[in-house]
Amino acid sequence: MMSKPNPEVLVRLTAACKDYGATLAAVRALDDLSLTIAKGEFVAIVGTSGSGKSTLLNVLGCLDDPSSGRYELAGIDPAKLDAAERAIVRNRLVGFVFQSFNLLPRSTALENCELPLLYRGVPPGERRARATRALESMGLARRVHHRPAQLSGGQQQRVAIARAIVTNPPLLLADEPTGNLDSRTSYEVLALLQALNRSLGITIVLVTHEQDVAACAKRIVTMRDGRVIEIGRAHV
Ligand SMILES: Nc1ncnc2c1ncn2[C@@H]1O[C@H](COP(=O)(O)OP(=O)(O)OP(=O)(O)O)[C@@H](O)[C@H]1O
Ligand SMILES: [Mg+2]
Structure with a gap:
């Protein structure tokens, strides 16, 4: 299951094809x-x-396997894992953020944020403390007991980011995370992602349609027809 990877490489996709x-x-x-x-x-x-783009992100997040080629996340090949092992790898290594937030509507911000820790078997007190800290780090200290419908779009996305990082994953995957937000709120969310990358060293892969959003990244990968056509450095 484990190879001897270059310790600096987190994601290695090699000659991957995906056919639907x-x-x-x-x-x-x-x-x-x-x-x-x-x-x-x-x-x-x-x-x-x-x-x-989304297909690529699903492969990187171990939600789907390539039809051919090879994927390794931190030296682990998810195609060789059974469903339970794969769920553990996802829980340990990957946080996901989506355009539509994907929060549980009947649960509070805190309960949503605790969920990945619940799956991991973290005891209630520690769960609560860590979820509260994650929400605080997203500027939501005064919103922990609100349900998604009682929060603005930007606040809901910040809850989703808190939920994605509450497990301290090395990899954060975001699929159009600002797609449902106005431009001011988008920049707030992007600034939070940049801060996570800079201060915690979380590796971030962000899918976006918008060039100005992409400019917040350090590297821009351009895809066309399932291929990478250009890898460039952002000019910030
Ligand atoms: N479950 C599926 N079954 C069949 N075809 C699919 C499936 N998911 C994606 N596709 C096809 O695969 C291709 C890539 O889709 P994907 O969702 O990865 O694109 P994308 O770059 O994320 O697009 P968008 O910017 O619209 O989200 C598309 O042609 C799409 O129609
Ligand atoms: Mg997509």
Whole structure:
């Protein structure tokens, strides 16, 4: 299961293809894609709709396996794991943030944020303390007992980020995290992601349509038709 990886490499995708469906209706969503991401990087993935960005993120987050090629996350090949082992790897190594926040509507910010720790078997007192700290770090100290419907979009996304980082994952994956936010709120959320990257060294992979959002990253990977067509440095 474990190889001897370069300790600086967190994500290593090699010649990955991802095919959806069979025969005539088949779609090649990833096409011979290779990508290496070192610990501590902040990478933006850009590209037109349908270019394979979400598919790539799902592979990086061990939600899906490539149809061919190889993926290693921190030296672990998720394709070799059973469902339970895979869930543990995801819980330990990956935090996810989505465009639509994906919070449980009937649970408070605190309860939402505690969930990954509950799955991990952390006892209630410690769970509560860590979730509270994560929410505080997102500026939500006074909103812990609010439900999602009682929060603004930006606050809901900050709860989602708190939930994603409450386990201290080395890798944070964000799929259009500012897609439902106005521009001012978008910048607040991006500033928080940059702070997580700078101060905690969390590796961030952010999918976005918007060039100015991508400019917040240190590296920009441009996709087209399931391939990487350009890797560039952001000019900030
Ligand atoms: N579950 C699926 N079944 C079949 N085809 C799929 C599936 N998911 C994605 N695809 C196809 O794979 C290709 C890549 O989709 P993907 O969602 O990765 O694109 P994207 O770059 O994230 O697009 P967007 O910017 O619109 O979110 C598209 O052509 C899409 O239609
Ligand atoms: Mg997408």
